[in-house]
Amino acid sequence: MPATLYSFRRCPYAMRARLAISYCLPKHAVDLREVVLRDKPASLINISPKATVPVLLLEGGQVLEESLDIMQYALSTHPDLEKALLPESLKVDIFSLIKVNDGDFKCALDRYKYADRYEQSQTYYREKGEVFLGALNERLNSHRYLMGDEMTLADLAIFPFVRQFAHVDKLWFEASQYTALIQWLNHWLVSDLFISIMTKYPQWQEGDEPVYFP
Numbered sequence: 001m002p003a004t005l006y007s008f009r010r011c012p013y014a015m016r017a018r019l020a021i022s023y024c025l026p027k028h029a030v031d032l033r034e035v036v037l038r039d040k041p042a043s044l045i046n047i048s049p050k051a052t053v054p055v056l057l058l059e060g061g062q063v064l065e066e067s068l069d070i071m072q073y074a075l076s077t078h079p080d081l082e083k084a085l086l087p088e089s090l091k092v093d094i095f096s097l098i099k100v101n102d103g104d105f106k107c108a109l110d111r112y113k114y115a116d117r118y119e120q121s122q123t124y125y126r127e128k129g130e131v132f133l134g135a136l137n138e139r140l141n142s143h144r145y146l147m148g149d150e151m152t153l154a155d156l157a158i159f160p161f162v163r164q165f166a167h168v169d170k171l172w173f174e175a176s177q178y179t180a181l182i183q184w185l186n187h188w189l190v191s192d193l194f195i196s197i198m199t200k201y202p203q204w205q206e207g208d209e210p211v212y213f214p
């Protein structure tokens, strides 16, 4: 029996988990269950009461309920890729950049996206988010990827969130000063890897046939 991945196509945390799984695990390594957030399956809530996606249930019964844990698990199954994507010398930097993404940037992103639910203007929240965009752009001005000339876990973990930010106002993003960032994001959006993890699946129901992924 393969591992089970509870996922939601448009969630950036689930995207980063699917990216790592697709990159590192063999074909059909997981059974993907597409979740609708307002109608979460009981089997998900049973294994993970906080019931966020993604959640990976391993064959031995271990439950990984944080996207970064799932990414690291996927890497751990493939030592060569782990060495390349998460080199010891960059580990601290990689995780501290992801921490800013998941913290201040995600917070600004949610407010920028749904500004009408918050106190300040949309421009105010966009400017908050631009602090991170500017920092990423600066890195990408001198290197192809966030940590240097090779892709790392940081690229895979962060680009789904930049994509979401860009989608709030595509015209603004495309006309912005962050040219290196725009190029980097486009590189990911047209990649076979990204396209392969964005396949649409119907909502999973108890008793459905397995949906093998990748």
Ligand SMILES: N[C@@H](CCC(=O)N[C@@H](CS)C(=O)NCC(=O)O)C(=O)O
Residues within 6 Å of the ligand: 008, 010, 011, 012, 013, 014, 037, 051, 052, 053, 054, 065, 066, 067, 068
């Ligand atoms: N820290 C978690 C965050 C996951 C998360 O917040 N996912 C959102 C969807 S994008 C979710 O499941 N929210 C629960 C809900 O909306 O009920 C992770 O990295 O996996």
